[in-house]
Amino acid sequence: MTSTAFAEAARAAEQEMRAVFPATPLMRNDHLSERFGAEVWLKREDLSPVRSYKLRGAFNAMRKQIPGQDLFVCASAGNHAQGVAFMCRHFGVHGVVFMPVTTPQQKILKTKMFGGEQVEIRLVGDYFDKTLSAAQAFCEEAGGHFLSPFDDEDVIEGQASVAVEIEAQLRRTPDHIVLPVGGGGLSSGVRSFFGENCRYTFVEPTGAQSLGKALEDGAPVDVSPINSFVDGAAVAKIGERTFARLKTVATDSVLHLSEDRICTTIVEMLNVEGIVLEPAGAMAIEALSDLADQIKGKTVVCVASGGNFDFERLPEVKERAQRYSGVKKYFILRMPQRPGALKEFLNILGPDDDIARFEYLKKSARNFGSVLIGIETTRPENFQRFLGELDKAGFTYTDITNDETLAQFVI
Structure with a gap:
């Protein structure tokens, strides 16, 4: 698909979404703008119906399979599960969500809440690779459609709707976009939409450098074992399809932030701005400190990718932030x-x-x-x-x- 064709497909997906949920706001942040001498805007994916951007890809992939398919399967212990559950309920189709046995009850309950009677949750395996294998085996046996959290062209196209909204809300292309990276669905979608018309910074947690290592090797590589603290971006291997769209990015455009450092932004945004962010959702904002010289006088968009934060983790987050500081x-x-x-x-x-x-x-x-x-x-x-x-x-x-x-x- 050409870049023009991809951009048009992303725009079409974004228009279809408006029947399901409104565009998330793009908000100028005075606190960050003053600190860095730039126009800093936050794309608030934490304010989507499931508090993350993941429902976009789920929506786009599912709408292209319906009405021919009425069974959707995924493996996830986090935002992807909630996005799939929300969309199963919207479309009135059956969903089976596989989660590790160790998944916190809070995440299980939220997935049930979004999916209602349309979604069945199966707890399988202590580790995600076992969960994924079970989900894929069941999907093949039952004749369902497997919904990848990122390595799927329709999912990438759906996540690109974030860029469509940014362009419409800002009324132009920003000078610089800062994006968190896990499996690469969001980052590859946004980059494919804007192309070379702006500068990018891709941010990964130090404990899960899937994009950085793939760029070094020229292909996706498993970086296990990973640190799972930044759960929304803790991916051991970037997707084949997403990396195909990111393989030409410059290695110096990828930043790696320590898990403890990310906690300082979670605490600051909560205390100063009253914004609740999960670790992955805070990464793009924390990266601004490393970009201070590059962004001065520029228009910068940071994608706050999610706000599914369990407040039982707050003492640990505060502890990590204090130790890092x-x-x-x-x-x-x-x-x-x-x-x-x-x-x-x-x-x-x-x-x-x-x-x-x-x-x-x-x-x-x-x-x-x-x-x-x-x-x-x-x-x-x-x-x-x-x-x-x-x-x-x-x-x-x-x-x-x-x-x-x-x-x-x-x-």
Whole structure:
């Protein structure tokens, strides 16, 4: 399909969607615009009926199969499942959604809510590859249509409706678009629509660099094991069809952001703007800090791809953000077992320092004990003074803040 034909197909898909849900807003963000000296706009896919862009691809793929097909199958534990469920209910067709047994109840319940009686959920496998295999086997046996979350031309075309709306709402092509990347459905669709008429930045989590590694190798490659924290973009292998549309992008247009760093934007957007974003939905916004010199004076669109955030994760998100920002650290402290030692340690704390965790792990000797201690402060520089005072007082300690293996067990 030529670029012109693809753009027309995306426009046609977008027009068909208007009978189902309204366009998501494109909103200028004053806070970010002022900070970066640019016109920063947020494409708010978190405000779609299922709080992500995934229903677009599901809609477009399903409408092309109906009325000849009335059974649709997918494997997903997140936004794709909810988009498929929503569309099954809209079209009045039967859907079977396969999810891992470990899927949180919140996601199962939301998928049931969107699909109603039209959707059946089957929990299969501890890991997604088992879930996917079961879904594909069932689909072939039952004669259904398998709905890929990204590696499908109709899905890519449907996700490109995001670009159609951006163009119409901005009334022109933006100078720069920042996109999150998982399997590549959204990014390949938007790039295929706008072509070379604007600049792109593609953002991946450090723990799932499917596009970056594919560009290095010249073909999709499995980057397992991956870090699943940024669940909306934690894909081990980019799609064959999506990579075919992205294989010519420059490697320096791909950014990799650490999972902890992404958390700083989730917290900031919640506290400053009152916007609830999931980790994948925050990636494009966090990337602006790396693009400050490139975007000054430009019109920039960040796609906030989703807002399906489970608030039970908020303590972990805050913890990760504080650790990345350098205002929270954890230490194993060797505490002398003598009167006054604890008081001596407490006197080292500054006026802005606070003890967030204090736990005796064990007595390593009659005269000493190991203590896990977490310290929060207001500025990273405060730790320089604190550690200097610890050294001066002769305390022995180990900073375990960035020791991921140890942190899993004691933090």
